[in-house]
Amino acid sequence: MIKYDYLNTEVLLVTGIIYVFLALSIAKLGTYKTCGGWRAFVVSFILTPIVGIIYVSLCPVKSILKIIHYRCNHCGLEYTTEHKYCPSCLKEGNKYKLQRISMKTY
Ligand SMILES: [Zn+2]
Incomplete structure (x- = not known):
């Protein structure tokens, strides 16, 4: 026992x-x-x-925020929405394409 x-x-x-x-x-x-x-x-x-x-x-996975910016290399402005050309530069009659930048944050 x-x-x-x-x-x-x-x-x-x-x-x-x-x-x-x-x-x-x-x-x-x-x-x-x-x-x-x-x-x-x-x-x-x-x-x-x-x-x-x-x-x-x-439980949901920790949200990884993927932020996409669109930056104009000419004037330096950044946009969160996609544009074919930089709206700011377009007003001045210049067509500058925006550069797509993506970032990941927690
Ligand atoms: Zn611009």
Whole structure:
């Protein structure tokens, strides 16, 4: 009976380590999501990693804003909308094409 209890403790310990490891792995996944790593860890630790992985997968990915600018190399003005030619320079009768610049921000 004592031997059986000892085995049980060992199994529990191993399960515990796997449990924490799983929760940490989900937390790592969570860092790429809007919920964040810490919240993902807490959810998977308290509500089991199964719930945690569902929670993380339902969370939207951290929005990577792709900003596209259109810059005129002639006057230096930047536009957020696409134009065939620079509207500012077009008023002066000059046709300058806008340069497309894209940036990524978190
Ligand atoms: Zn211009």
